[in-house]
Amino acid sequence: MVNGLNLAFQFLDSFAFIVLAAAGLAIIFGIMGVINLAHGEFILVGAYATTLAVTGLSVPLPVAMLVGAVVTAAFGLVVERTVISGAVPNRLWARLEPPLSATLPDQAAALLPGTPLVEPLYDRLADSMVATFGLSLVMVQGARIVFGNSIDQVATPLGELSYGAFSYSAYRVVLAGVSVAVLALVYYVFAYTDYGMRARAVIQDDRTARAMGVDTERTYAATFAFGSGLAGFTGALFAPLVSMQPTLGGQFLVEAFVAVVVGGASVVVGTVLSAGVLGAVEASVTNYFDSQTFGRIALLLAAILALRFLPGGITGYIERLRTRRREDR
Amino acid sequence: MSADDAVSDPAVRQNAAQLATGDRTDTLLQTDDLVKQFGGFTAADSVDFAVEEGELRCLIGPNGAGKSTLLKLVTGALEPTDGRIYYDGTDITDLAPHERVARGISMKFQVPSVYSDLSVRENVRLPVQRFATGDERARRIEAAIDAAGLAGYEDVPASALSHGQQQQLEIGMAAALDPDLLLLDEPVAGLSVEERDGIAERITRLSEEAGIAFVVIEHDTDFVGRIADEVTVLHQGEVFREGPIEAIESDPAVQRIYLGGEGDGAA
Numbered sequence: 145m146v147n148g149l150n151l152a153f154q155f156l157d158s159f160a161f162i163v164l165a166a167a168g169l170a171i172i173f174g175i176m177g178v179i180n181l182a183h184g185e186f187i188l189v190g191a192y193a194t195t196l197a198v199t200g201l202s203v204p205l206p207v208a209m210l211v212g213a214v215v216t217a218a219f220g221l222v223v224e225r226t227v228i229s230g231a232v233p234n235r236l237w238a239r240l241e242p243p244l245s246a247t248l249p250d251q252a253a254a255l256l257p258g259t260p261l262v263e264p265l266y267d268r269l270a271d272s273m274v275a276t277f278g279l280s281l282v283m284v285q286g287a288r289i290v291f292g293n294s295i296d297q298v299a300t301p302l303g304e305l306s307y308g309a310f311s312y313s314a315y316r317v318v319l320a321g322v323s324v325a326v327l328a329l330v331y332y333v334f335a336y337t338d339y340g341m342r343a344r345a346v347i348q349d350d351r352t353a354r355a356m357g358v359d360t361e362r363t364y365a366a367t368f369a370f371g372s373g374l375a376g377f378t379g380a381l382f383a384p385l386v387s388m389q390p391t392l393g394g395q396f397l398v399e400a401f402v403a404v405v406v407g408g409a410s411v412v413v414g415t416v417l418s419a420g421v422l423g424a425v426e427a428s429v430t431n432y433f434d435s436q437t438f439g440r441i442a443l444l445l446a447a448i449l450a451l452r453f454l455p456g457g458i459t460g461y462i463e464r465l466r467t468r469r470r471e472d473r
Numbered sequence: 474m475s476a477d478d479a480v481s482d483p484a485v486r487q488n489a490a491q492l493a494t495g496d497r498t499d500t501l502l503q504t505d506d507l508v509k510q511f512g513g514f515t516a517a518d519s520v521d522f523a524v525e526e527g528e529l530r531c532l533i534g535p536n537g538a539g540k541s542t543l544l545k546l547v548t549g550a551l552e553p554t555d556g557r558i559y560y561d562g563t564d565i566t567d568l569a570p571h572e573r574v575a576r577g578i579s580m581k582f583q584v585p586s587v588y589s590d591l592s593v594r595e596n597v598r599l600p601v602q603r604f605a606t607g608d609e610r611a612r613r614i615e616a617a618i619d620a621a622g623l624a625g626y627e628d629v630p631a632s633a634l635s636h637g638q639q640q641q642l643e644i645g646m647a648a649a650l651d652p653d654l655l656l657l658d659e660p661v662a663g664l665s666v667e668e669r670d671g672i673a674e675r676i677t678r679l680s681e682e683a684g685i686a687f688v689v690i691e692h693d694t695d696f697v698g699r700i701a702d703e704v705t706v707l708h709q710g711e712v713f714r715e716g717p718i719e720a721i722e723s724d725p726a727v728q729r730i731y732l733g734g735e736g737d738g739a740a
Contacts, residue, residue, distance in 0.1 A: 197733060251543070291691045295717060341595065341598060341599055341602060345588055345591075348587065348589070349586055351582070352582065352586035353599070354549075354569075354571055354580075355548060355570065355579070355586070355647070356574070356603075356646060356650065357571050357574035357603045358601045358603075359569070359571045360571075403506050458500075
């Protein structure tokens with residue numbers, strides 16, 4: 145009984161961790177075609193903002209968590225406007241370039257870059273990886289310079305749940321509930337809101353979306369901010385559980401990427417299915433060998449197998465089956 | 474092409490000047506010396522093209538004449554190399570595509586561009602949600618589905634519609650934006666005779682009932698004759714002829730460019 149309970153809690157724990165780690169990444173990748181290698185550092189921003197709000201400003205933890213999410217969404221918006229879309233540097237350069245080239249001698253002016261200065265990184269997978277990897281290095285070192293090698297952690301709230309000899313962190317159980325709520329929120333936003341409608345249209349065909357009056361730039365910016373806000377919320381939720389170091393984002397990155405790759409293109413269904421499968425694999429192996437290391441190895445092996453046999457991820461496979469069935473009819 | 478072939482330039486320029494100064498005329502759209510180059514290739518060469526309010530104009534010309542390029546320049550899908558575009562009295566050359574839609578320009582592309590994963594209702598909701606909420610939104614969505622002739626298909630994914638129904642849906646989506654000018658790029662390509670008749674009827678009804686001005690790219694002269702008041706012929710990126718379809722059809726220079734000879738303008 146205790147063993148079964150243990151397995152159930154381990155599954156819930158893995159499921160919640162994978163869902164929360166992956167949700168923001170899945171949205172940004174699925175809708176914008178941007179692989180955000182700085183995703184872990186967006187989680188770092190949320191974790192630090194939450195922790196500093198509690199320890200520095202004495203804000204209650206639940207409010208501080210919302211602060212963490214909002215701060216990270218705002219930070220994401222800045223990153224989107226500067227690094228991802230290049231809108232801000234392009235606008236500045238469009239103003240600076242004409243007077244600059246007028247004052248410089250012709251030969252020097254010819255060496256100036258043209259406009260636009262930066263091409264947007266949308267749907268440029270490799271380029272977006274390089275740019276966001278650079279950003280992640282800057283963010284980790286920036287956090288180290290500003291806040292040092294670690295900051296004080298907030299205590300884990302809610303205490304323990306006990307059943308006979310078995311005890312478990314109540315906060316971790318709550319996290320499982322929160323992960324389901326996050327999935328429900330993401331589903332609601334994309335299925336029912338005007339923004340979700342625009343975002344789904346932009347994913348499929350941004351040219352037609354523009355012809356239908358959609359401001360695609362604004363949709364991309366909102367999507368990046370939304371995905372970043374979710375990453376920040378993940379950081380906020382795990383702030384009481386992980387040690388507050390500039391490299392904390394790295395712990396989330398592997399699960400996040402594996403879940404997105406295994407899940408495939410569909411943001412909600414893909415994340416649910418991959419977190420379900422991978423969480424079950426990780427929890428059973430961890431439980432069987434009583435070792436988290438074996439659990440992680442099993443998770444990565446499952447990901448390799450999934451990539452080998454389901455290159456489009458689980459949802460890609462489902463989509464293929466549906467297409468085949470339609471053609472058979 | 475000789476200078477005689479060009480449309481009456483001074484009149485066009487006067488029109489553009491009036492529009493530039495905000496002096497309203499019945500001209501809805503006016504391009505002034507519009508140029509688009511792709512590397513060394515000139516797809517639009519000093520095009521002066523005008524559309525009056527409520528007019529139904531067809532744009533014809535051989536492949537590569539610059540017809541689709543001209544429409545994409547008007548919608549903002551392409552940026553011109555040179556020249557200006559005036560719409561309803563204002564210069565819209567530097568506006569983003571969605572800002573032009575907000576002013577009343579709507580376009581249906583050559584390749585059917587409906588959202589295959591979304592239902593018919595969701596496809597129509599996208600243009601409608603831009604300006605309508607609540608009951609008004611629901612009413613407009615239903616009206617647009619009816620106008621597209623797709624009542625009963627509301628919850629069907631667009632991917633399950635026939636090619637003709639997808640064309641109908643896309644025209645319905647473009648019309649649901651409540652435009653004053655609707656640009657259609659080959660709306661009946663690949664359709665059966667019955668489907669063509671249906672689309673022709675829908676276009677004329679939208680023109681008459683909603684007062685929408687149309688620019689329609691089409692190769693089929695029977696179809697053109699059925700819907701158009703006026704025809705503009707483009708050739709090698711320039712306006713080659715303008716006039717009623719009967720005059721254009723019997724013009725030897727137009728026949729020559731369609732048959733691959735040189736249009737010398739000796740019509």
